[in-house]
Amino acid sequence: MTAIQILEKLGADASFNPNNLTDLNKSEIIQLSETSEHFNAALHHSPAEEDDESEDKEQEAEDDKSAS
């Protein structure tokens, strides 16, 4: 099993015991997570000045102007 398959089984299979992982399994998982890049979890923003809608409307107004 690859390291990712082991991690999937750990999450998905209630009878899969992490204590049964071999040292090789563990070192592969550690190696994989060490090569991982930074994770940016932010997907949301709250502008202090204007909300999304007004920003979108401004954009639409600009688009309309340039189209006409």
Add this chain to the structure above:
Amino acid sequence: MKEVEKVGSIVIVGTGMTLGAHITPICRSHIEQADVVFTSAHPMMEKWIQTMNSDVRTLQKLYAEGKDRRITYREMVDVMMAEVRAGKKVVGAFYGHPGVFAWSPHKVIEQAREEGYAAHMEAGVSAEDCLYADLGIDPGKVGSQNFEASQFMFYQRNIDPSAYLILWQVAIAGDKSIKRFSTGKAYRQLLVEMLNEYYPLEHKVALYECPTLALEPPRIDWIALKDFAEADISLITTMVLPPSKKMLKNQQILDRLSALDKKFQ
């Protein structure tokens, strides 16, 4: 006559929070059957998604410290829409529930529909779902309020301290620039001052982090509100404030309900 939908399509799916544990069969099936999959999730989660489809492209590279996240979010929409317009079956796989505190997933669906393409979202397991399980909280017990920490700071919000309060994106609380990966202690101290209008400084609050890999337990640190500024916070930390007050009875309405009961029973 209904206009015929164009060939391209997009489905936005959630991967859930913990690799292997939370993805729903329908989300997985969409990923497996897509022509192209765009992901925004923890790198390990993204590596797992890569085992389900041969064309998986990360959206994480669109972020950069000092770059306005509004640009990043619009770019996410643009790269997904480019493939939809090229006639492909596109999937956007976002961690957790793809529609919870996430701008681009909603926006791309709106835009695709406006342009006449089929587009919809599948639900996923969010951080909020996990915290209810891990912290033993039932949001129905006294109610629960959710705010993004910055929005809570920028606008005058009324919070009810007899219900739970969940604050999201506390690591970047107060970031007006929408460019930073973290704000810092002084910003969090201001948030503490605001919360102190409703909660005593000794009030116990939880810092919660659901694990990405099923190897680790969740982080559940109970600290006093006053210690929040100094606490170890990351972009995945969610802050949970239990109620500090009891619910107050609405006697006027209760009396009116009794009068209705007399009349209609």
